[in-house]
Amino acid sequence: MRIDKFLWCVRYYKTRSIATQAIQKGHVTVNGQQAKASREVFPSDKVTVRRDQINYILTVLDIPANRVGPKLVDIYRKDETPAESFEHLELLKLSKAHYRAAGTGRPTKKDRRDLDDYGLDIDDDGDE
Structure with missing residues (x-):
């Protein structure tokens, strides 16, 4: 799954276009490398998202089929933010x-x- 779609599916961004803009500005890295919106993510990838002056550190646990409800987000990612x-x-x-x-x-x-x-x-x- 594309990184912009994943971040939208697990509700870190309200729309995919906002997620894409954040990626283009350099606010998202995957496994320590700058990401492009078309970058594929796989389970066990480390994703760092800079948002609201916080660096969120996520581990991808599974790939959702589509956007999930707020209660189901923890099934697909593990938040390791200090x-x-x-x-x-x-x-x-x-x-x-x-x-x-x-x-x-x-x-x-x-x-x-x-x-x-x-x-x-x-x-x-x-x-x-």
Whole structure:
């Protein structure tokens, strides 16, 4: 089975075209080598997928006939992604939430001025 179709079948990408674009950008490797979308995968292949700032490491256990439901995905692949990757992603989310609450939209002029005032107070002539 083609690698783009496999990643679509095991629900790592929503469409095959998105999977193909990710492969073309170099986000997918098979057995340590850069993959093309037409690359065939076989059971026991190691697939690395870079998505959402995480390198997912998968082992192909079996080839599905077509796209499978979310509960059946574990029959066809084994996820060997280290837990530290997910912890790192949580830390990134927390650090971003520190600056601005989610869903508050773009900063207003007042917010920008407040941010500017929070920095160094610099006079017009450049002195502090």
